[in-house]
Amino acid sequence: MADDVSEFDVVVLGAGAVGENAADRASRTGLQVAVVEPELVGGECSYWACMPSKALLRPGDVLAAVRAVAGADGAVTGDLDPAAVLAHRDEVAAHWDDAEQVAWVEGAGLTLLRGHARFTGPRALVVEGADGGVRAVRARHAVVVATGSEAVVPEVLAGVRAWTSREATSAHRVPPRLAVVGGGVVATEMATAFADLGSDVTVLVRGERLLPAAESFAGEAVARALVARGVRVAFGASVTSAVRDGDEVHLDVAHRSGPRDERVERLTVDEVLVATGRRAATADLGLETLGLVPGAPLAVDDRLQVTALDGGWLFAAGDVTGRTATTHQGKYDARVVGDVIAARFDPRAAGTADGPDAPRRPSRAAEAAATPWSRYRATADEAAVPQVVFTRPQVAWVGRTEAQARDANLDVGVLGYELGDLAAATVTAGGYEGRAQVVVDRARDVLVGATFVGSDVADMLHAATVAVVGEVPLSRLWHAVPSYPTLSEVWLRLLEADGR
Ligand SMILES: Cc1cc2nc3c(=O)[nH]c(=O)nc-3n(C[C@H](O)[C@H](O)[C@H](O)COP(=O)(O)OP(=O)(O)OC[C@H]3O[C@@H](n4cnc5c(N)ncnc54)[C@H](O)[C@@H]3O)c2cc1C
Numbered sequence: 247m248a249d250d251v252s253e254f255d256v257v258v259l260g261a262g263a264v265g266e267n268a269a270d271r272a273s274r275t276g277l278q279v280a281v282v283e284p285e286l287v288g289g290e291c292s293y294w295a296c297m298p299s300k301a302l303l304r305p306g307d308v309l310a311a312v313r314a315v316a317g318a319d320g321a322v323t324g325d326l327d328p329a330a331v332l333a334h335r336d337e338v339a340a341h342w343d344d345a346e347q348v349a350w351v352e353g354a355g356l357t358l359l360r361g362h363a364r365f366t367g368p369r370a371l372v373v374e375g376a377d378g379g380v381r382a383v384r385a386r387h388a389v390v391v392a393t394g395s396e397a398v399v400p401e402v403l404a405g406v407r408a409w410t411s412r413e414a415t416s417a418h419r420v421p422p423r424l425a426v427v428g429g430g431v432v433a434t435e436m437a438t439a440f441a442d443l444g445s446d447v448t449v450l451v452r453g454e455r456l457l458p459a460a461e462s463f464a465g466e467a468v469a470r471a472l473v474a475r476g477v478r479v480a481f482g483a484s485v486t487s488a489v490r491d492g493d494e495v496h497l498d499v500a501h502r503s504g505p506r507d508e509r510v511e512r513l514t515v516d517e518v519l520v521a522t523g524r525r526a527a528t529a530d531l532g533l534e535t536l537g538l539v540p541g542a543p544l545a546v547d548d549r550l551q552v553t554a555l556d557g558g559w560l561f562a563a564g565d566v567t568g569r570t571a572t573t574h575q576g577k578y579d580a581r582v583v584g585d586v587i588a589a590r591f592d593p594r595a596a597g598t599a600d601g602p603d604a605p606r607r608p609s610r611a612a613e614a615a616a617t618p619w620s621r622y623r624a625t626a627d628e629a630a631v632p633q634v635v636f637t638r639p640q641v642a643w644v645g646r647t648e649a650q651a652r653d654a655n656l657d658v659g660v661l662g663y664e665l666g667d668l669a670a671a672t673v674t675a676g677g678y679e680g681r682a683q684v685v686v687d688r689a690r691d692v693l694v695g696a697t698f699v700g701s702d703v704a705d706m707l708h709a710a711t712v713a714v715v716g717e718v719p720l721s722r723l724w725h726a727v728p729s730y731p732t733l734s735e736v737w738l739r740l741l742e743a744d745g746r
Pocket residue numbers: 259260261262263264265282283284285286288289290291294295296297299300361362363364392393394395411415432527530531563564565566570571572573574575576
């Protein structure tokens with residue numbers, strides 16, 4: 247019955263960072279946009295991921311930075327105050343209250359529908375509220391799925407009430423003994439944070455290195471630093487059984503040091519953090535009504551249009567696509583999909599605009615004719631994705647690693663430099679250790695990747711991102727003079743290492 251159906255031009259599923267941004271951009275030509283959210287407006291990043299995790303990591307960073315500078319080191323005599331750190335984290339996570347973000351959504355002219363959305367057919371949905379009430383919703387033009395991802399918990403750890411990143415980032419006590427299963431970004435960041443807060447941390451890594459997506463020297467540096475701070479990092483280690491006994495968890499861990507060499511250890515801890523990756527949150531979206539596979543990521547093209555469906559109305563962005571796994575890159579895709587929708591379904595007929603800002607306004611013709619690197623195509627997702635891991639040392643990289651560049655059959659050149667040899671390192675910290683490495687496509691004389699490891703390198707990454715996206719020739723980079731004495735001087739040293 248049409249009367250019972252709420253109609254909007256565009257419906258966005260999920261009000262995480264990605265859904266919020268997609269909805270906001272899509273509404274810019276006057277389209278009526280609804281955003282559906284069953285949990286907190288702002289999503290994972292604000293309440294259980296980026297923000298609380300960085301709030302847990304920052305105090306240890308600051309303390310270590312002060313202790314590394316002669317003359318300042320004596321000013322700090324105590325250790326971190328875990329209760330105060332957790333209280334500050336609560337502030338950063340807005341006490342898990344989304345009132346401010348709700349106000350932002352409403353201020354942006356979007357309609358917020360509280361509830362869990364499921365498709366019932368093309369452009370048709372039901373939204374189920376917390377009270378079980380169901381509301382039919384129809385999108386006149388487009389639907390954007392931005393439902394994010396959820397932690398994967400291996401079967402062996404399913405019955406022990408293991409922490410996922412949600413429980414770790416919102417923890418209200420510091421477990422005396424913490425086992426971390428996994429060797430990726432969540433594992434390394436949370437091992438760092440909880441070791442800082444006083445936990446006795448064991449990291450159980452199935453593979454042979456930490457941060458397998460980064461250059462190998464990055465994971466090696468993080469492992470060395472964790473071990474130096476008393477964290478046990480076990481490689482070739484798999485949990486074979488897990489039992490919770492009251493406040494403790496007993497893990498059987500198989501340690502493999504060769505094909506025939508296996509030793510089993512009984513490890514007893516107070517909490518286990520599972521950090522073994524995430525899966526797209528599509529299992530309960532009614533995707534089967536569209537002929538799509540529930541539980542699988544929604545693969546999209548550079549317009550963020552779902553590739554497995556015709557009709558030009560279904561889009562997806564953020565973690566749910568499997569194409570991006572960070573807030574910043576998901577928000578980039580959100581800007582693109584929002585602009586595509588605003589332009590393509592522009593209610594102002596032709597969408598033709600005159601005046602000096604006309605090229606910046608959404609335009610149907612421009613979207614239809616868009617090529618790579620236009621605002622309507624998420625071109626950077628392919629070759630210029632930045633990531634910062636807020637461990638100590640920090641790890642920051644963009645674009646291709648050396649191995650990825652070789653796999654892509656590029657004419658690869660690699661330039662490296664120890665950051666500790668820079669003048670800036672001498673004043674930044676006693677015994678500063680770090681490394682920068684860039685990957686060059688010799689055929690085009692441009693940077694295709696860069697990795698920085700060390701303290702304070704997070705903010706150095708963007709210069710590399712600009713160079714990769716801009717395809718700035720190394721001969722021109724030579725004229726980008728870094729200030730003295732800053733860590734950015736590494737750019738000069740890298741180019742000198744290239745014989746310039
Ligand atoms: C511990 C941790 C730390 C991280 N730190 C960083 C960091 O420092 N920097 C960074 O860039 N990235 C970081 N990330 C990654 C970042 O959190 C994600 O990439 C980002 O949150 C993805 O945003 P999203 O909007 O796609 O998904 P989400 O933020 O997960 O939002 C999806 C929303 O959809 C809603 N939803 C789900 N199902 C439905 C439905 N059926 N109907 C309606 N709504 C629905 C959910 O309730 C949720 O609010 C971190 C991740 C973790 C786990």
